[in-house]
Amino acid sequence: MQLNVNGKQHEVDVEETMPLxxxxxxxxxxxxxxxxxxxxxxxxxxxxxNGMPARSCSIPxxxxxxxxxxxxxLGTPYAMHVVQAAWVEHQVAQCxxxxxxxxxxxxxxxxxxxxxxxxxxxxxxxxxxCRCGTYPRxxxxxxxxxxxxxxxxx
Amino acid sequence: MHVPAKFxxxxxxxxxxxxxxxxxxxxxxxxxxxxxxxxxxxxxxKVDKNTLRTENGAVIxxxxxxxxxTELATLAASVSLPDDVSLKPRSEWKQIGRSIPKLDMxxxxxxxxxxxxxxxxxxxxxxxxxxNPHLGAKLNSFNAANATAMPGVKHILPLGEVGVAVVAxxxxxxxxxAEVIEFDWAKTAYAQTTExxxxxxxxxxxxxxxxxxxxxxGDVDFVIGQxxxxxxxxxxxxxxxxxxTMEPMNSTALLKNGQLDIWAGNQSPTFALAEAAKVSGIxxxxxxxxxxxxxxxxxxxxxxxxxxxxxxxAIQLEGTPVKVTWTRExxxxxDNYRPFAIxxxxxxxxxxxxxxxxxxxxxxxxxxxxxGRVGLSIPGPDTTIVQAxxxxxxxxxxxxxxxxxxxxxxxxxxxxxxxxxxxxxFCESMMDELAHEANVDPIDIRLALISHSPTRKxxxxxxELANWGRMLPENHGMGIxxxxxxxxxxxxxxxxxxxxxxxxxxxxxxxxDVGIAIDPSNIEAQLISGINFGxxxxxxxxxxxxxxxxxxxxxxxxxxxxxxxxxxxxCKILENGERIRGIGEPGTPPAAxxxxxxxxxxxxxxxxxxxxxxxxxxx
Ligand code: FES
Ligand code: FES
Numbered sequence: 001m002q003l004n005v006n007g008k009q010h011e012v013d014v015e016e017t018m019p020l021x022x023x024x025x026x027x028x029x030x031x032x033x034x035x036x037x038x039x040x041x042x043x044x045x046x047x048x049x050n051g052m053p054a055r056s057c058s059i060p061x062x063x064x065x066x067x068x069x070x071x072x073x074l075g076t077p078y079a080m081h082v083v084q085a086a087w088v089e090h091q092v093a094q095c096x097x098x099x100x101x102x103x104x105x106x107x108x109x110x111x112x113x114x115x116x117x118x119x120x121x122x123x124x125x126x127x128x129x130c131r132c133g134t135y136p137r138x139x140x141x142x143x144x145x146x147x148x149x150x151x152x153x154x
Numbered sequence: 155m156h157v158p159a160k161f162x163x164x165x166x167x168x169x170x171x172x173x174x175x176x177x178x179x180x181x182x183x184x185x186x187x188x189x190x191x192x193x194x195x196x197x198x199x200k201v202d203k204n205t206l207r208t209e210n211g212a213v214i215x216x217x218x219x220x221x222x223x224t225e226l227a228t229l230a231a232s233v234s235l236p237d238d239v240s241l242k243p244r245s246e247w248k249q250i251g252r253s254i255p256k257l258d259m260x261x262x263x264x265x266x267x268x269x270x271x272x273x274x275x276x277x278x279x280x281x282x283x284x285x286n287p288h289l290g291a292k293l294n295s296f297n298a299a300n301a302t303a304m305p306g307v308k309h310i311l312p313l314g315e316v317g318v319a320v321v322a323x324x325x326x327x328x329x330x331x332a333e334v335i336e337f338d339w340a341k342t343a344y345a346q347t348t349e350x351x352x353x354x355x356x357x358x359x360x361x362x363x364x365x366x367x368x369x370x371x372g373d374v375d376f377v378i379g380q381x382x383x384x385x386x387x388x389x390x391x392x393x394x395x396x397x398x399t400m401e402p403m404n405s406t407a408l409l410k411n412g413q414l415d416i417w418a419g420n421q422s423p424t425f426a427l428a429e430a431a432k433v434s435g436i437x438x439x440x441x442x443x444x445x446x447x448x449x450x451x452x453x454x455x456x457x458x459x460x461x462x463x464x465x466x467x468a469i470q471l472e473g474t475p476v477k478v479t480w481t482r483e484x485x486x487x488x489d490n491y492r493p494f495a496i497x498x499x500x501x502x503x504x505x506x507x508x509x510x511x512x513x514x515x516x517x518x519x520x521x522x523x524x525x526g527r528v529g530l531s532i533p534g535p536d537t538t539i540v541q542a543x544x545x546x547x548x549x550x551x552x553x554x555x556x557x558x559x560x561x562x563x564x565x566x567x568x569x570x571x572x573x574x575x576x577x578x579x580f581c582e583s584m585m586d587e588l589a590h591e592a593n594v595d596p597i598d599i600r601l602a603l604i605s606h607s608p609t610r611k612x613x614x615x616x617x618e619l620a621n622w623g624r625m626l627p628e629n630h631g632m633g634i635x636x637x638x639x640x641x642x643x644x645x646x647x648x649x650x651x652x653x654x655x656x657x658x659x660x661x662x663x664x665x666x667d668v669g670i671a672i673d674p675s676n677i678e679a680q681l682i683s684g685i686n687f688g689x690x691x692x693x694x695x696x697x698x699x700x701x702x703x704x705x706x707x708x709x710x711x712x713x714x715x716x717x718x719x720x721x722x723x724x725c726k727i728l729e730n731g732e733r734i735r736g737i738g739e740p741g742t743p744p745a746a747x748x749x750x751x752x753x754x755x756x757x758x759x760x761x762x763x764x765x766x767x768x769x770x771x772x773x
Contacts, residue, residue, distance in 0.1 A: 014324065015305050022326035026280055031272035032265025034449070035325075036400055037482045041709035044400060071265030080264065087263040091255060091675055094683055096262030097269060097400040097449025122718035129709060131400045131450050133686025135720035137679070 003064065005030060006073030016062025020054075021045045023061045024070060032071035032100045036129070043128030046101035047071075053108035055127070071100035074107055082152075083107045086145035094132035102128045106142050114149045116142065166422040168456050168568060170640040170736030173672065177734050185239040187230070194230035195221055253675030258447070270419035270446045273406045275475035279308055282328040282479055283463050284335060285317035287487050287703040289565055291340040293317055301331040310335070311470050314433075319467045325479050332481075344563025346702040348494075351564070352391065355496045355516045358560040365519070365559035366535035368544040372552030374500075377510035381502040386591055388499045388584055391763040392576035394697040395492035395569055396704075396712055401449020402485040403460035407468035408475035409434070414441045415475075416465065419448025421456040425528060429458040430465045432529075452687070453568035457490050458528060486712055487704040490527070490567030491697055493518045493560075497543075497580035502552075503592040508603065510552035511588075513543050515577060518560040524567050535559075541573030542639050542743055543581050547609040548600070564699065570687055571739040574639035578743030579692070579750065579764060582635040586751040587760065596634050596751065597622060608667045608730040609643040612636070615665035615726045620647035629653070630660075633751025635744040641731070642740035643667050646685070646748040648721070652756045656771030659689065659721040659749065666740060669731035677737050678725045684741025685723055690715040692746035694767045719772060 003010045005028060012027050019038075024030040024047070033056050036044030040058040047056045050066040075081030080088065083106050093099045102125065109116055109124035116124065121142050130138070188208055195213040196203035198221075205216045212220040223230075244250075261267035286293055296318055298310045306327030311319045318335065322328040345351045357363075378385050405418035407430075414436050420426050423443045431438045448455055464478040480488070495517035502510040519536040535557065537544075544555035569575055589596040597617050604610050613636055616622075626632065629652040636645045649661040664681050671677055694713055698705045706712040750761040753770065761769060 015327075018324065018326050022324055026324040026326070029274055031268075031274070034269070034400075035271060035402065035479070037709050038329075039482075039708055039710065041713075042400070075264060077260050077264050077266055080260070084263045088255070088259050091259060091679065093256075093259055093262035094679060095400060095448060095450045096258065096267055099262055100265045103263060125717040129400065129714055129716060131398060131452075131687070131690075131714055133683045133690070133715065133720070134679070135686065135715075135717050136682055136723055138717070139720075 001061065003061065003068065004066070005068045006070060012061070014061065017060045019057050020047070020059045020061050020064055020068065021056040024056060030070055030072060034097055034100060036098070042098070043101040043105060044098050046104040046128065048104060048108055051108070051111060053105050071104055074104065081107060082148050083110065083141070083145045086141040086148065089144060090137045090141040092134050092137040092141050094134055098128060098130045098132070102130065102138055106138070106145065110142070110146055110149055114146055114153065116146060164422065164424045166425070166456065167451065168421055168453065170739045173736040174734055177670070177672070181241050182239065185241050186235055189239050190230040190233050190235060191223055191226050193233040194226040197233070198226070198229060250670070250672050251674070253673055256676070267447050269401055269449050270404050270406070270417060271401055271449065271479065273417040273446060273477060275406065275408060278406070278475040278477055279321050279323065279471070280325040280328055280479065281319050281321040281467055281476050282325065282332050282481060283313055283317055283319045283484065284332050284337065285313065285484070285488055286339045288339055288342045289488065291342045294338040294340050296338065297336040300334040304331040304334065307331045309471065311467060313463055313466050319463065319478065321467065321471065321476060325477070329481055342563070342702050345699070347700055348698040351394070351494050351699060352496065354560050354563065355494060358516045358558045359498065359514060360558070363558045363560070364556060365539055366537060366557040367554070368537065368540060369553055369555040371550070371554070372510070374510050374512045374552045374554040377502050377552045378500050378512060381510070384502065386499070386501040386503065386588065388501070388587060388762065390497040390499070390580040390583065392495045392579060393695070393764060394494050394564070395691055395695045396486050396489045396697050396706065397450070397452045397454035397569055398486065398712060398714065399448070399450030399452060399454050402482050403454070403480040404478060405461045405464035406475060406477040407464040409468045409472050412436065412440055414465065414468065415444065416441065416461060417444040417446055418461050418464070419446045419455060420461065421451045425456070425458055426461045429462055429528065433462050433465050434469050452570040453572070454489065457567060459488070482709070483707045486707050490523065490565040492569030492575060493520060493566040495576045497577070499584045501584065501588050503588055506592050506594045506599070508550050508588050508592065508599065511550050513555045513581065514558065515540055515543055515556070515580070516558040516560055517576070518562055518566050520566050520568055520572055523562050523565050526562070527565070538573035541577060542637050543577040546581065546638055547606040547643070548603040549605065550603060570684070571639055571742040574637060574739070574743040575688070575691070578635065578637035578639070579746040582637060582744065582747030583750050583762065586633065586747070586754065600636055608728065609636070609638065611728055611730050612643045612645040612665040612667050615728060616645040616647050616663050619665060619724055619726050620649070620663035622647060627651070629756060631752050631754070631756025633748045633753070633755055635747035635751060637743040639740045639743050641735045642737060644740045644744050646744040648748040648752040650749070650752040650756050653773055656773040657753055657756070658773050659719065662721050662723045662745070662748070664723065664741065665726040665728060666737065667728040667731045668735045668737050669729060670734040671727050671729055674727055677727050680737045681725050681741040682723045684739060685745045686715050686720060688742040688745025689749060692749050692764055692766055693719070693772050694765045696765045
């Protein structure tokens with residue numbers, strides 16, 4: 001079966017019921033999306049499918065059509081996405097395990113709403129657990145990224 | 155160079171000890187390196203070393219010439235070092251006290267950091283495990299006939315005497331196959347239900363189970379006897395908790411040509427080495443432990459089970475690297491838990507003063523359970539049973555703290571802040587009750603009992619930060635708690651609102667004294683983290699036992715605090731303490747009592763049992 005991840009076409013030979021997460025991680029060695037719960041309760045595995053946030057642990061690969069973007073496709077260490085840059089600016093990550101998922105959720109939010117209020121941030125990010133409790137810095141980083149996006153849209 | 159010998163030769167991330175342990179050593183190492191660079195520059199330029207100085211990564215000569223360290227490093231490596239170097243006085247520090255961006259930040263924000271879960275080795279296979287959910291009991295038998303034919307399955311292997319591993323071409327295939335194996339598990343002999351566990355804690359409140367009595371000031375029995383019916387009797391409870399690190403347990407191992415390689419995010423590489431040698435029979439010189447980033451530890455990754463199981467798989471599949479990943483369900487039901495505990499208080503108030511306080515705490519011993527798993531025994535009492543109960547700054551005239559040890563049953567473990575995580579809640583809620591009984595402001599009643607100046611100052615600082623005593627909006631309430639753990643006094647004020655749908659936590663104000671604040675931004679981050687960890691447990695954390703097995707399996711029934719519930723946190727870092735301290739844990743213990751006391755202030759409901767969701771709702 002064919003899968004487009006971060007702009008690259010891949011041929012994968014797995015059961016169609018295999019969740020996208022395990023295709024990415026164990027078949028394609030794309031390990032940015034993390035395994036946290038496997039039941040769409042923690043958000044660590046969040047990727048974008050056609051720009052929309054999705055919990056890759058709970059989507060059978062056979063049902064994926066279109067572009068998959070993972071944290072690696074959002075930006076790179078030398079060319080970070082505006083959300084990643086804001087994360088670094090606010091020194092958000094602690095253990096860091098949840099952060100690829102947090103960043104993907106935040107990037108998807110800002111794509112549709114570049115001026116989110118606290119409630120919008122709550123709604124978009126409540127699906128992402130952080131056991132290190134980095135929430136205040138996540139919130140601040142989302143606001144910084146939003147301001148940058150609005151500036152560049154002027 | 156004279157650097158103190160490593161404690162028992164172990165490397166461990168725990169007990170908030172890394173900063174304390176490394177501070178002086180790192181300074182000596184830095185000062186020695188500087189000295190070597192100066193000597194190298196003096197030799198190179200053929201000048202007297204005393205004419206040279208250092209600044210911002212370069213040696214500077216008297217006439218202002220700058221030689222970058224990079225040009226001197228090779229030469230510096232071969233100079234002979236002096237026995238003693240002098241450390242810069244505090245007044246000359248430039249880096250200590252400055253917030254410095256963390257080196258791992260870009261990796262962790264771009265998905266390029268390698269956690270244990272992300273280790274990839276050539277021709278690696280993927281595995282998962284199923285271990286007896288009756289923790290500590292054996293596997294009688296299993297039937298894997300249905301599993302062997304499942305897609306991707308390569309091997310089904312015994313895991314010591316306690317379970318099996320399913321090895322496959324993809325972790326998912328391993329998960330699916332493991333689900334269809336039929337098991338006959340042996341049962342455990344200890345209590346099989348939550349009620350049974352608490353009954354064992356109640357039964358341990360007797361002299362034969364007394365573990366410690368580290369404080370016995372004045373004559374508690376006499377004052378309580380005199381007070382008679384006026385004595386305030388209270389009982390508090392805390393449940394078991396899972397660590398629930400964001401990254402489920404995992405480890406990768408490879409045995410090849412007599413060499414064993416282990417990759418794992420872990421909190422103690424030296425214990426990992428020793429345990430791996432024990433199960434594999436391979437000598438330590440032939441084992442390498444590669445410590446990766448870990449997706450949360452909180453004490454869980456000081457345990458060795460996840461490493462031992464990976465080694466058990468690797469030695470059965472010589473030549474093939476195998477990554478062993480636990481499902482969240484396996485992780486949640488096979489933790490070593492924060493112990494359950496019960497506290498019994500008797501307090502006497504005379505006028506505006508607390509004249510007597512008797513504290514009795516019953517709980518299993520973390521140290522006995524944890525050390526027992528690596529074959530060690532700890533002689534004497536386990537002070538974690540009464541940690542943050544007996545060792546606080548309060549000078550109550552008649553004051554007694556007794557610890558009772560519940561015999562070990564279900565495995566228990568260090569959970570961020572250990573005994574202080576439950577005892578902080580017990581004691582600081584009781585302090586609030588006594589303040590209300592005495593009709594004294596909860597901060598004033600504490601200040602009246604404390605002379606230790608740094609501890610007084612955190613209370614005063616948090617009162618100022620929170621503007622304690624200000625007029626609050628309708629339905630708002632504020633609560634205070636003060637807990638010293640790991641040598642760090644931490645005071646927190648929490649502000650909540652009683653809304654129609656439940657309690658909303660608006661603000662947390664925190665003041666903490668770390669002695670020397672190396673990196674304020676990082677200290678703030680640890681305080682925020684510790685507070686949210688404590689709040690999550692206080693609000694909703696609970697592990698229960700039924701039919702001898704843990705009932706919670708994943709985040710739908712063991713949830714944690716989330717974005718919409720996370721309060722604003724305002725930090726004040728103080729440096730009045732006598733010495734430098736670590737801050738990974740001390741932020742956690744005051745969160746639960748400060749929240750309980752705030753809820754009492756807002757609603758009049760006194761919470762004496764965690765988690766609070768049993769009695770009230772949160773929004
Ligand atoms: S792993 Fe997908 S939501 Fe938790
Ligand atoms: S940074 Fe550790 S779980 Fe979020």
